[in-house]
Amino acid sequence: MGRLTDLEAAALGEFKRQGPTTGYAVAASFRASPSEFWSGSAGAVYPLVKRLVERGLLEAVPSGEAQRERTGYVITAQGTAALHAWLVDGERAGGMGFDPLRSRLIYFDLLSRAECDALLAQVRAAADALARREIWPAKPLSQKIHAAWMRARLSFLTDIEQLFSEEFSPD
Amino acid sequence: MGRLTDLEAAALGEFKRQGPTTGYAVAASFRASPSEFWSGSAGAVYPLVKRLVERGLLEAVPSGEAQRERTGYVITAQGTAALHAWLVDGERAGGMGFDPLRSRLIYFDLLSRAECDALLAQVRAAADALARREIWPAKPLSQKIHAAWMRARLSFLTDIEQLFSEEFSPD
DNA sequence: GGATGCATGTAAAATGTTACATGATTTA
DNA sequence: TAAATCATGTAACATTTTACATGCATCC
Numbered sequence: 020m021g022r023l024t025d026l027e028a029a030a031l032g033e034f035k036r037q038g039p040t041t042g043y044a045v046a047a048s049f050r051a052s053p054s055e056f057w058s059g060s061a062g063a064v065y066p067l068v069k070r071l072v073e074r075g076l077l078e079a080v081p082s083g084e085a086q087r088e089r090t091g092y093v094i095t096a097q098g099t100a101a102l103h104a105w106l107v108d109g110e111r112a113g114g115m116g117f118d119p120l121r122s123r124l125i126y127f128d129l130l131s132r133a134e135c136d137a138l139l140a141q142v143r144a145a146a147d148a149l150a151r152r153e154i155w156p157a158k159p160l161s162q163k164i165h166a167a168w169m170r171a172r173l174s175f176l177t178d179i180e181q182l183f184s185e186e187f188s189p190d
Numbered sequence: 191m192g193r194l195t196d197l198e199a200a201a202l203g204e205f206k207r208q209g210p211t212t213g214y215a216v217a218a219s220f221r222a223s224p225s226e227f228w229s230g231s232a233g234a235v236y237p238l239v240k241r242l243v244e245r246g247l248l249e250a251v252p253s254g255e256a257q258r259e260r261t262g263y264v265i266t267a268q269g270t271a272a273l274h275a276w277l278v279d280g281e282r283a284g285g286m287g288f289d290p291l292r293s294r295l296i297y298f299d300l301l302s303r304a305e306c307d308a309l310l311a312q313v314r315a316a317a318d319a320l321a322r323r324e325i326w327p328a329k330p331l332s333q334k335i336h337a338a339w340m341r342a343r344l345s346f347l348t349d350i351e352q353l354f355s356e357e358f359s360p361d
Numbered sequence: 362g363g364a365t366g367c368a369t370g371t372a373a374a375a376t377g378t379t380a381c382a383t384g385a386t387t388t389a
Numbered sequence: 390t391a392a393a394t395c396a397t398g399t400a401a402c403a404t405t406t407t408a409c410a411t412g413c414a415t416c417c
Contacts, residue, residue: 024404025293032297043368054286063405065370070403087413088368099300106297109309111290113316115225115339118287122196123277124335126203129270130277138280145284163353164295168286171346178338186331195376214396234377236398241375258385259396 028105029057030067031076031098036156039080039091042068051155053165056117068092076101124179132187139180146172199276200228201238202247202269207327210251210262213239222326224336227288239263247272295350303358310351317343 023031033045042064049059071077076098080091094102105111120142127135150169154161194202204216213235220230242248247269251262265273276282291313298306321340325332 025288025290026404029293029296032300035300036297041368042370047367054288055282056286056288058406060406061368061370062372062407066404090369102297103300106294106301107305107309109312109316111226112294112309113313113320114290115227115320115343116287116289116292117196117225117227118289118339119196119285120283121287121335121339122200123283125200125332126207126273126277127331129203129206129274134278138278138283141280142284145280149284149286160298160353160357161296164292164350167346167349167353168289168292170349171342172286174345175338175342178341179335182331182334182338197376212396213398218395229378231378232396232398233379233400237376261397 022108023101023105026057026063026067027071027076028102030064030071031094031102034077034092035094035099035102039093041089041091048155053149053152053154055119071098120176120179127183135183135187139176139183143173143176146176193279194272194276197228197234197238198242198247199273201235201242202265202273205248205263206265206270206273210264212260212262219326224320224323224325242269291347291350298354306354306358310347310354314344314347317347 029049030045033048034040037044037048045068046059046061046064049057049064052059068077072079072092074097076095077092078095080093082089082091123138130138146169150166150173152165154165200220201216204219205211208215208219216239217230217232217235220228220235223230239248243250243263245268247266248263249266251264253260253262294309301309317340321337321344323336325336
């Protein structure tokens with residue numbers, strides 16, 4: 020048993036979504052993510068797929084007559100159940116997660132105003148670029164979720180800029 | 191050389207903030223974080239401190255006459271430089287990070303409307319609780335940053351609820 | 362014919378989790 | 390005096406990164 024890690028769940032989700040597909044394709048999906056959190060490295064994905072097969076959550080499908088080395092996998096009923104349990108886990112879904120800017124802001128008092136301004140400007144530029152980015156899978160709803168996230172992130176940035184300009188200004 | 195990981199940087203930041211202090215105290219700070227990302231487990235922190243000392247970023251301070259076993263550490267000039275470099279790294283600061291709800295929403299089509307509503311309700315309850323939470327360190331600015339983040343997260347949630355109610359309603 | 366992409370994997374190293382183990386001190 | 394907190398650490402295990410290695414197929 021044991022709960023799925025986020026990576027395991029995401030991999031199962033991709034196998035579910037993409038039907039019988041390869042570890043390579045799932046790794047590529049991870050690499051295509053706008054989040055730095057999903058490296059999609061071979062060293063992470065292939066052993067992961069192996070473990071999921073051993074645990075009965077994924078199943079290899081026999082390749083008809085393969086001209087090229089290639090193993091397709093599908094999610095099993097057990098795998099779907101495990102993925103579903105991960106999906107509806109409200110406790111974990113309600114966590115704060117990780118944000119690389121938020122982590123830094125805690126120590127913002129070690130920066131000068133100029134450094135702080137420069138940092139926020141770079142983050143805003145990155146956020147603008149991410150907001151414009153087409154995400155994968157190219158489904159309208161996914162794009163809307165991404166847009167909603169980026170909107171929230173930009174409004175956070177605006178609040179922070181406001182907060183810091185007050186902080187630095189003489190009062 | 192090598193860039194600092196986020197955990198290394200956060201540890202250095204805490205040693206910097208708390209002055210000569212123990213690994214135990216820094217671990218406790220991590221555990222006090224509202225984010226599930228900072229476990230503050232002994233097995234993570236003590237080996238980390240050891241590595242940071244070996245790399246010359248942290249330095250043990252001789253304890254006067256210690257009644258209890260206890261090693262205090264301070265950040266070195268090199269450590270401060272490394273922490274600073276991490277802080278102003280706009281490229282990393284501009285990343286999307288990890289959000290446990292966002293990760294799940296990608297696979298939202300595997301859920302029924304009722305499950306989806308239940309999940310979002312739980313996440314909203316968690317976000318409300320987090321928004322009210324006093325964070326550590328109890329500095330007004332930290333609290334304001336936390337509040338700004340939670341505001342952004344709640345506005346994201348509202349957008350998502352709106353989006354999904356449109357998605358589920360017959361059109 | 363060479364670059365790129367598809368496809369799989371491993372090996373070494375680093376990192377982190379979980380659980381255990383110890384013992385002093387402080388508080389109720 | 391019992392429980393909680395301070396304080397340090399290790400051992401086994403799981404996971405992930407980085408880098409290497411291979412070979413086929415396709416595109417230019």
